[in-house]
Amino acid sequence: MNLADTDGYLFTSRLSLASHPWLADHAVMGSVLLPGTAFVELALHAGAQADSPHVEELTLEAPLVIPAEGSVQVQVTVGEPDGDGRRPVAVHSRIPGDLADALHSADGWTRHATGAVCPEPEAAGEPGSLVQWPPAGATEVGVDGLYERLHGIGFGYGPAFQGLRAVWRSADVLYAEVALPGGLQENGEAFALHPALLDAVLHVLGLRSGEELGAAQLPFSWNGVSLHATGATVLRACLAPRGSDSYTLTIADSSGAPVATIDALMTRPITAEQIARARSVPNSPLFQVEWRTVTASAGSSGETVPGAAGQGRWAVVGDDPLGMSAGLKSTGASLDVYPDIEAFAAAMEAGSAVPEYVFAPFASDPARAVDDIPAAALSGTRRALALLQFWLGDERYAASRLVLLTHHAIATHPDENITDLPHTPLWGLTRSAQSEHPHRITLIDTDNHPTSWHTLPTTLTTHPQHALRNGTPHTPTSPTTPPPTPPPTPINPNGTILITGGTGTLATHIARHLTTHHGARHLLLASRSGPNAPGATQLHTQLTALGATVTITACDTTDPNALRHLLNTIPDQHPLTTVIHTAGALHDATLTHQTPDHLTHTLTPKINTATHLHHLTRHLPLDHFILFSSASGILGATGQANYAAANTYLDALAHHRHTQGLPATSIAWGLWAETSTMTNHLNDTDIHRMTRAGMPPLTTNDGLALLDTALTTNTPLLIALNLDLAKIRTQATSTPISPLLHSLVRAPLRRAANTEADGSEEGGTLRRRLGELSGAERGRGLLRFVTTEIATALGHSTSTSIDAGRPLGELGVDSLIAVDLRNRLGAATGLRLPASLTFDHPTPGALSEFLLTELFPEADRTAAAKHVVREIDRLEAALTTAEFDEEAVSGIAERLQNLLAAWNRTHSAADGASVAEKIQSATADEIFDFIQKEFGKS
Known part of the structure; x- marks a missing residue:
C-alpha cells in the first residue's frame, strides 16, 4: 500500500x-x-x-x-x-x-x-549472457552426494531446495546449472526469481575449494541486484570471486539469455548459537521483568486497600536496623512501634484498635557484616513466614493491610545492584502469600531516601508490589522481550561444564543438548547420588558415545568444602568455563501450612549451592553462569511460597553478579511438561489448573530452544514460560492475577463506584442476579454457581458429578484447590471470605448456605422469623389438641412465662412487656385462652 x-x-x-x-x-x-x-x-x-x-x-x-x-x-x-x-x-x-x-x-x-x-x-550496460554451455575450458565437478555432505554441516535441504544439477570450474570461477523440482515448476512464474532456484545456485559455494565442503555459510549481503527477466524455472549461473567470501553472479535462463546480475554477494559463517538466537518458539519466548514508574492515578492492579493512606493509625512491628520507623513518622502518620509480633499481639488482645497499616521492616544491619548469607536468608525467611501466618490466621486483621518493607532487595533495572541478598527470598515468599490471600499484604522495597517516605502513602493505595527510588515509585509490569545484546559467547569445547543436580531429568536433557548442539566435550555432572542415581550409567554411555568426556560424581553441593574439593578435581587443560545450577527440591504446601522445615528443605539446595558456586568461581574467567530458577518466585505461585522464596534469591544473585561484571543469567522457568523427580507429585488436576491459568507446560524441545537463546544473552534475569493470554484474560475475570501480568490483559473497566458498598462489582452483579430470584430459586441458583466453581477448580467440564452433600475432600478439593476456590468465590461474590472457608463449610451445600446467608442477611433474618412462626404454629397445634393433667399444665405455663420474659428482656418491646406482665399474673386456663386468641388455628 x-x-x-x-x-x-x-x-x-x-x-x-x-x-x-x-x-x-x-x-x-x-x-x-x-x-x-x-x-x-x-x-x-x-x-x-x-x-x-x-x-x-x-x-x-x-x-x-x-x-x-x-x-x-x-x-x-x-x-x-x-x-x-x-x-x-x-x-x-x-x-x-x-x-x-x-x-x-x-x-x-x-x-x-x-x-x-x-x-x-x-x-x-548490457548484462552478460551464458549462451555457450557448458562453458568453454571449464572442468566438470561431480555433485553426487553433495546434499548428504551439506546435511553433515547443518544444511537439511529437502527436495524443493535440491535443485543443483551440474557444476563446472574454470580456475576460481564456478558455473552451475540449476532447476526447480517438478512440484514447483508451475508456481515458478509467480516469482521474479524463485527463492529455491536462486538458493540452489549458491549451493555450489560448498565446492569452492576442490570438492571439500567449506564451513557452513549463508548469504550476508547483496549489492547491485538487477533483474532482466522473470519466471525462470531453469538457470545457468557464473560465480566469480571478488575476494574472500564475496562473489559476482551472472545468471541466465536455459537459452543463455540474461535473467539477473548481482555485482557482489557476500557470505558469512553461520553457527548453532546464531540460529538459536533467532529461533522463535511460538507463544513461549523469553521475557524479562520491566519496572515502570507508577503515576498518581495508576490503579491497574485491581487492588482495593483500606481507606486512604495517611489516615488512621499505623504500626511498625519488629527489628528496625535502618530506622524505617523514622521515615514512616515523617509522613505525618500516627505511628505505634512494637519490638516484635508478640508485643503487637498482646496489645491487640488488651483492646488496642487494629491499625490500618502494619509495617514490618526486613533489612540487614549495615553495621554488621553478614558472614553466612545462606543462614541469614533462611533465618529472615522463617521470621517472615511466622509473621505472615500470624497475620493471615486472625480474621481481626482482615480489614487492615500488612506491609513488608525491604531495602535494596530487588533491582528495578539490570544494572542496579542488590545489596541485601539475605532478604531477597521474602519477595518470592510474599508474592505467593499475596496470590493465596489477595488484598491482605503489600510488598515494598525502599531506598530509605526521605523523598521516598514522603511518596509512600500514595503507593499504598495502588499496587501490591512497589520499589521506591528517590521518591519515585516503580512497579513490576508485563514481561517484555529482552533487548538485543552483544554477540554471544559460544560454548567452549575445550572447557569443562559443571551441571549441579546433574543426574536429574532436566540436567540429563541439557547435557545431551549441549553435547549434540553446542559441541560440549567435557561434562562434570554432580548430584547427591552421583553414579548411583537412576539412569546415571545409561546417561554416561550415551554422552560418551556422542563424543564427550563425562564425569558423574556424588557431591553435596550445599557443603562449601565438598564443592571446593569437586572444583579442584577439574584438570587445568580443561578449565571450568560454564556453570549450570539445576539442583533443587520441592515441598509444596499452602502458606498457612508451611513450616520452618519446609523452608530448610527447599531453600538449602537452591540458595546454599548458588552462593558457594558464586564465591568459589568468581575469580575464574567463566563464559556462562546459569541458574535454573522458577517463575513461581516472580508470579507468586500458590502452594509454593518456600520454592518461590528460594528462586527469587537465585534471581537476585544473578543481578548481583551482573553488576560486578561477572557472567550470570537466572532463567525463571515455567513448568516443563516432562515429569521429573521434582514434579512427579503433580496430577492431572494440577496440570489443568496451570493450563487454565494461562501457563501450560513447556515441551522439552521448547525448553531447550529457550536455553539456547538464554546462552546468547547477558541479561541477568529471563523468564521462560508459555503464556496463553486468552486463558489469562478469562482467569483475570474470576480471580486476582499476578501484577506482572496486568498489562498483558485488558481487564474490564471498573465502575466509578461498586454496586455494593462492601463488595466488588463482580460480587454486586452476582448479588443482583440472585436477588431477582425467589427465595427457593435463589438458593438453588447459588448452589449451581458453587458446584460449577468447584467443578472448574477440579478441572471437570461439567458440574454434574458434584454432589452437594459430599465432603469437599472426597470430591478432590485439597488445600491448594481450596485456596483457589476461596479466591474464586471471593472474587465472584465480593465477600471477604475466611481462610478456613472450606474447613468450616466442608460440603458444596454448606458452602452455598453460608454464602447465601452472607450475601442476603436480610433474607436470612426474614427466613429465621418465618421459621420461628412455623415453630409457634406447631406449638399451638400441640397445646390445643393434646390433653394434660393439672401438673403438666402448670409446668408448661411456667415454661411459656419464662420464655416470654426472656424474649421481652432481649428485645425490650413495649407491647411485649405489657403482655408479659399479663401472662405472669395469669392462670393456666387464661394462658391457653391467650394462645387461642393471639395465634388462632394453624
Missing part, C-alpha cells in the same frame, strides 16, 4: 509452512529459515512497485525462523526517495496473535534486513 502523506510503501504478508510448504525444505541446523534469496525476492518486488527495481544493497541482520505451527507476520517497508532516488528498504517480522500484540511495541518487531532500492542505473 502507498502510505498517506508520504511517498513510502508498506507491504504486509504472512508466511507459514501451510501456505508455503516448500519452505520446510530449507532447514539450517534444525530450524526452518526463510532463505536469504527470499529477502532478495521481497526487495525486488517491493522496489518494482515503487519504481525502484534495482536492489542497490541489502544486508541480512538476523535469520527469520518459520515456526512449525502457525504463521509469521512479515512487513516490507520502502521509504521516500532521497535526492539521488535511493529509497530505504527494510524487512521485519513477528509472531502474530495476542501475545505478540501485548508484548511488542513499534520496536518489538524483529528487523531481518535493511538496504536500499533505486531505479536501474543508467550506466549499467
Whole structure:
C-alpha cells in the first residue's frame, strides 16, 4: 500500500509452512529459515512497485525462523526517495496473535534486513549472457552426494531446495546449472526469481575449494541486484570471486539469455548459537521483568486497600536496623512501634484498635557484616513466614493491610545492584502469600531516601508490589522481550561444564543438548547420588558415545568444602568455563501450612549451592553462569511460597553478579511438561489448573530452544514460560492475577463506584442476579454457581458429578484447590471470605448456605422469623389438641412465662412487656385462652 502523506510503501504478508510448504525444505541446523534469496525476492518486488527495481544493497541482520505451527507476520517497508532516488528498504517480522500484540511495541518487531532500492542505473550496460554451455575450458565437478555432505554441516535441504544439477570450474570461477523440482515448476512464474532456484545456485559455494565442503555459510549481503527477466524455472549461473567470501553472479535462463546480475554477494559463517538466537518458539519466548514508574492515578492492579493512606493509625512491628520507623513518622502518620509480633499481639488482645497499616521492616544491619548469607536468608525467611501466618490466621486483621518493607532487595533495572541478598527470598515468599490471600499484604522495597517516605502513602493505595527510588515509585509490569545484546559467547569445547543436580531429568536433557548442539566435550555432572542415581550409567554411555568426556560424581553441593574439593578435581587443560545450577527440591504446601522445615528443605539446595558456586568461581574467567530458577518466585505461585522464596534469591544473585561484571543469567522457568523427580507429585488436576491459568507446560524441545537463546544473552534475569493470554484474560475475570501480568490483559473497566458498598462489582452483579430470584430459586441458583466453581477448580467440564452433600475432600478439593476456590468465590461474590472457608463449610451445600446467608442477611433474618412462626404454629397445634393433667399444665405455663420474659428482656418491646406482665399474673386456663386468641388455628 502507498502510505498517506508520504511517498513510502508498506507491504504486509504472512508466511507459514501451510501456505508455503516448500519452505520446510530449507532447514539450517534444525530450524526452518526463510532463505536469504527470499529477502532478495521481497526487495525486488517491493522496489518494482515503487519504481525502484534495482536492489542497490541489502544486508541480512538476523535469520527469520518459520515456526512449525502457525504463521509469521512479515512487513516490507520502502521509504521516500532521497535526492539521488535511493529509497530505504527494510524487512521485519513477528509472531502474530495476542501475545505478540501485548508484548511488542513499534520496536518489538524483529528487523531481518535493511538496504536500499533505486531505479536501474543508467550506466549499467548490457548484462552478460551464458549462451555457450557448458562453458568453454571449464572442468566438470561431480555433485553426487553433495546434499548428504551439506546435511553433515547443518544444511537439511529437502527436495524443493535440491535443485543443483551440474557444476563446472574454470580456475576460481564456478558455473552451475540449476532447476526447480517438478512440484514447483508451475508456481515458478509467480516469482521474479524463485527463492529455491536462486538458493540452489549458491549451493555450489560448498565446492569452492576442490570438492571439500567449506564451513557452513549463508548469504550476508547483496549489492547491485538487477533483474532482466522473470519466471525462470531453469538457470545457468557464473560465480566469480571478488575476494574472500564475496562473489559476482551472472545468471541466465536455459537459452543463455540474461535473467539477473548481482555485482557482489557476500557470505558469512553461520553457527548453532546464531540460529538459536533467532529461533522463535511460538507463544513461549523469553521475557524479562520491566519496572515502570507508577503515576498518581495508576490503579491497574485491581487492588482495593483500606481507606486512604495517611489516615488512621499505623504500626511498625519488629527489628528496625535502618530506622524505617523514622521515615514512616515523617509522613505525618500516627505511628505505634512494637519490638516484635508478640508485643503487637498482646496489645491487640488488651483492646488496642487494629491499625490500618502494619509495617514490618526486613533489612540487614549495615553495621554488621553478614558472614553466612545462606543462614541469614533462611533465618529472615522463617521470621517472615511466622509473621505472615500470624497475620493471615486472625480474621481481626482482615480489614487492615500488612506491609513488608525491604531495602535494596530487588533491582528495578539490570544494572542496579542488590545489596541485601539475605532478604531477597521474602519477595518470592510474599508474592505467593499475596496470590493465596489477595488484598491482605503489600510488598515494598525502599531506598530509605526521605523523598521516598514522603511518596509512600500514595503507593499504598495502588499496587501490591512497589520499589521506591528517590521518591519515585516503580512497579513490576508485563514481561517484555529482552533487548538485543552483544554477540554471544559460544560454548567452549575445550572447557569443562559443571551441571549441579546433574543426574536429574532436566540436567540429563541439557547435557545431551549441549553435547549434540553446542559441541560440549567435557561434562562434570554432580548430584547427591552421583553414579548411583537412576539412569546415571545409561546417561554416561550415551554422552560418551556422542563424543564427550563425562564425569558423574556424588557431591553435596550445599557443603562449601565438598564443592571446593569437586572444583579442584577439574584438570587445568580443561578449565571450568560454564556453570549450570539445576539442583533443587520441592515441598509444596499452602502458606498457612508451611513450616520452618519446609523452608530448610527447599531453600538449602537452591540458595546454599548458588552462593558457594558464586564465591568459589568468581575469580575464574567463566563464559556462562546459569541458574535454573522458577517463575513461581516472580508470579507468586500458590502452594509454593518456600520454592518461590528460594528462586527469587537465585534471581537476585544473578543481578548481583551482573553488576560486578561477572557472567550470570537466572532463567525463571515455567513448568516443563516432562515429569521429573521434582514434579512427579503433580496430577492431572494440577496440570489443568496451570493450563487454565494461562501457563501450560513447556515441551522439552521448547525448553531447550529457550536455553539456547538464554546462552546468547547477558541479561541477568529471563523468564521462560508459555503464556496463553486468552486463558489469562478469562482467569483475570474470576480471580486476582499476578501484577506482572496486568498489562498483558485488558481487564474490564471498573465502575466509578461498586454496586455494593462492601463488595466488588463482580460480587454486586452476582448479588443482583440472585436477588431477582425467589427465595427457593435463589438458593438453588447459588448452589449451581458453587458446584460449577468447584467443578472448574477440579478441572471437570461439567458440574454434574458434584454432589452437594459430599465432603469437599472426597470430591478432590485439597488445600491448594481450596485456596483457589476461596479466591474464586471471593472474587465472584465480593465477600471477604475466611481462610478456613472450606474447613468450616466442608460440603458444596454448606458452602452455598453460608454464602447465601452472607450475601442476603436480610433474607436470612426474614427466613429465621418465618421459621420461628412455623415453630409457634406447631406449638399451638400441640397445646390445643393434646390433653394434660393439672401438673403438666402448670409446668408448661411456667415454661411459656419464662420464655416470654426472656424474649421481652432481649428485645425490650413495649407491647411485649405489657403482655408479659399479663401472662405472669395469669392462670393456666387464661394462658391457653391467650394462645387461642393471639395465634388462632394453624
